[in-house]
Amino acid sequence: MAHPLPATDAADDAVNSGGPALSRAASALIIVAVLGVSAAIGRRNAPDPSHPATRRWYKRLDKPSFTPPDAVFGAVWPVLETGLAVGGYRLLRQPASTMRTGAVGLWLLNTAMVGGWTEMFFRKHALRSSAAVAGAMVATGGAYVATAAKVDRPAALLGVPFVGWLGFATVLAARISATNTDRAR
Numbered sequence: 001m002a003h004p005l006p007a008t009d010a011a012d013d014a015v016n017s018g019g020p021a022l023s024r025a026a027s028a029l030i031i032v033a034v035l036g037v038s039a040a041i042g043r044r045n046a047p048d049p050s051h052p053a054t055r056r057w058y059k060r061l062d063k064p065s066f067t068p069p070d071a072v073f074g075a076v077w078p079v080l081e082t083g084l085a086v087g088g089y090r091l092l093r094q095p096a097s098t099m100r101t102g103a104v105g106l107w108l109l110n111t112a113m114v115g116g117w118t119e120m121f122f123r124k125h126a127l128r129s130s131a132a133v134a135g136a137m138v139a140t141g142g143a144y145v146a147t148a149a150k151v152d153r154p155a156a157l158l159g160v161p162f163v164g165w166l167g168f169a170t171v172l173a174a175r176i177s178a179t180n181t182d183r184a185r
Contacts, residue, residue: 019096041115
C-alpha cells in the first residue's frame, strides 16, 4: 500500500523550491554592479563640495531643528548601503524560490529608489514628490524586511536600520517640503 505524501504548506513550497543558489562570484558581481550604479546616481546628486550649486540650494532650504548635520548623513548612508549589500548577497546565496525572488526584487527596488529619490530631491528640487517617494520607500523597505525574513533572517535584520532611517527621512522630507515648496527653485 502506498503512503500518501505529507501535505505541505504553500509558504514552505515558496521558500524551499530547491532551485540552486547563485555562486559566490555571481552574487558578489551583482551586488557590486547594483550598488555601484546606485552610488553613482546618489553621489551625482549629493550636496557635497563637488556639486556647489546643489550645495548652495540645499543650504538655503529652511530645515527643521531636528535635521542632523551633513556629516551624519555622510556617515549613515554608507552604513545603510553596506547592510543592504550584505543582505542582498545573503539572499542571492539562498536556494532559488518564489520567496527569494520576491525578496531580491524588493531589494533591487529599494536600492533603485534611493538613487531615484536623490535625483528628485537634489537635482530636480521636487520637494513634495520626494517626500511622497520617501514615504513609499518606508512601505517598500518594510515589505523587503518582511519578505527577506522568510528567506534569510540576518538579511532581513540588516534591512531594519534602513527602514528606520527612511521613516525619519520621510518626516524630515515632509517638513522640508511643507516649509520650502514655494521657494524650492
